[in-house]
Amino acid sequence: IIVPTDRFTLLPSNQPTADNIRDNILQNPGFGSHFTDHMAHVRWTLDTGWHAHEVRPYGPLTLDPAASVLHYGQEIFEGIKAYRHADGSVWTFRPEKNAERFRRSARRLALPELSDEDFIGSLKALLAQDHAWVPTPASDSDECSLYLRPFMIASEAFLGVRPAHEVDYYVIASPAAAYFKGGIDPVSIWLSTHYNRAAPGGTGFAKCGGNYAASLAAQKEASANGCSQVAFLDAAEGKWIEELGGMNLFFVFKDGRVVTPRLTDTILEGVTRNSVLTLAKDEGLTPKERAISIDEWREGAASGEITEVFACGTAAVITPVGELVTDNERITLTAGGNNEIAKRIRTKLLDLQYGRSEDKYGWLTRL
Numbered sequence: 001i002i003v004p005t006d007r008f009t010l011l012p013s014n015q016p017t018a019d020n021i022r023d024n025i026l027q028n029p030g031f032g033s034h035f036t037d038h039m040a041h042v043r044w045t046l047d048t049g050w051h052a053h054e055v056r057p058y059g060p061l062t063l064d065p066a067a068s069v070l071h072y073g074q075e076i077f078e079g080i081k082a083y084r085h086a087d088g089s090v091w092t093f094r095p096e097k098n099a100e101r102f103r104r105s106a107r108r109l110a111l112p113e114l115s116d117e118d119f120i121g122s123l124k125a126l127l128a129q130d131h132a133w134v135p136t137p138a139s140d141s142d143e144c145s146l147y148l149r150p151f152m153i154a155s156e157a158f159l160g161v162r163p164a165h166e167v168d169y170y171v172i173a174s175p176a177a178a179y180f181k182g183g184i185d186p187v188s189i190w191l192s193t194h195y196n197r198a199a200p201g202g203t204g205f206a207k208c209g210g211n212y213a214a215s216l217a218a219q220k221e222a223s224a225n226g227c228s229q230v231a232f233l234d235a236a237e238g239k240w241i242e243e244l245g246g247m248n249l250f251f252v253f254k255d256g257r258v259v260t261p262r263l264t265d266t267i268l269e270g271v272t273r274n275s276v277l278t279l280a281k282d283e284g285l286t287p288k289e290r291a292i293s294i295d296e297w298r299e300g301a302a303s304g305e306i307t308e309v310f311a312c313g314t315a316a317v318i319t320p321v322g323e324l325v326t327d328n329e330r331i332t333l334t335a336g337g338n339n340e341i342a343k344r345i346r347t348k349l350l351d352l353q354y355g356r357s358e359d360k361y362g363w364l365t366r367l
């Protein structure tokens, strides 16, 4: 894809962060709390389509209080990272997958579709200004990156319930370390039995803010029970494992099968999920996409049939799951312990993303 970044007009910040302050942030960025000096923006109107491409100083948006996103939540977003390689160059991972998913989300939320050229072009145009914000990994297991957050909002001031005729697309960027405080230490997961995240025919497959809002009450329960994430079951039968709301799940069986729930319209298709399916095969494992029930998790954990469970996502990379906690039980893996497969796939993925191994699938795009 040829991406014309000159489509984006540059309005440079006149108060960029001082080098020493930025370097300080990059040493310990946490997740999602520091932002770079610029943001990309493209406007859409029903009459004109996409126009006014620009990169401008990062800062608060001016929105009419009647903007429909504030009332009806017509919004979608993406998550994608920029990685610094040893030679200083900056790359991103499978951006055309995110661009395609962004259009899928747009169709579901009745928002306008953005082309690959504008999606990838906006990342390039932003990085051309803020490349110094991409952290340099300290070691091969360091997963620091610049997390990029493209999003689209309905900005028309109109209280009628219909798709907005004015929409804005932005990309902001935030330096990131591991999503979980404990790094790759196994996390505890809470099983949501009172709340569902998505239902057939709904928006579960789309990356829209509403899905995440709908997960927060369950996330609150998780925290109150000492867990860092929530697992959701299907809404129809309350039996099938779907996802964690912000991450997909994988189950490793002792015979080398690596199983993840098959995609339905209630599961978000993760780019990391898709990549793990390919990398697992390269590792001599047998990836499978199929329905997996909570009973199978419980029984497989007890019998030793399931040896590992892990979560994956752009933000979380690959994080082992130590236990599943419910109202009245704790499901731990009898055969668990070293999470060797999760660590092996994680190393493969990071080596690829940071340019330490051959990019044999052509997954990297230079920013």
Ligand code: COI
Binding pocket: 078, 079, 080, 246, 247, 313, 314, 315, 316
């Ligand atoms: C991502 O992995 O990029 C997400 O959108 C998930 C969220 C937990 C940050």
